[in-house]
Amino acid sequence: MNEATEHEEVVKTFLEWTTSAEFAGLLTNAAPGFFSLTNHSIDVENPLAKEFVDMRGDCESTIRVAHQILSRGEPTLDTQLWMLSANVINGTMTPEEAAAEAQANLDGWYEP
Secondary structure, eight states: OOTTOSOHHHHHHHHHHTTSHHHHHHHHHHSTTOOOOOSSOOOOOSHHHHHHHHGGGGSSSOOOHHHHTTTSSSSOHHHHHHHHHHHHHHTSSOHHHHHHHHHHHHHHHOOO
8 A cells, every 4th residue: 555545444445355255266266367375265166276276285375486486586587487488479489498598597596
């Protein structure tokens, strides 16, 4: 929330709603590709979304490794993967070339 907002209570209400089970269910079931990592118990209708949500039983607080861990370097893996994916889709790079470039980036700063 921007501290200069004139609508503090409205913004707080919205932000609190985004942490609710209702929001988690809507996000997971109505926005394909966005899988809530909520701790709320929700009914998941989409089989792929259910698979992702079920992975929570086998991991820590997040399964977004690219965001939480692998985007600490420069360039961030997240930013680089978007660029490399676009290059592959546009036909300016093969998937193998994109993978090699992503690996070279990681090798430059990430040590497991």
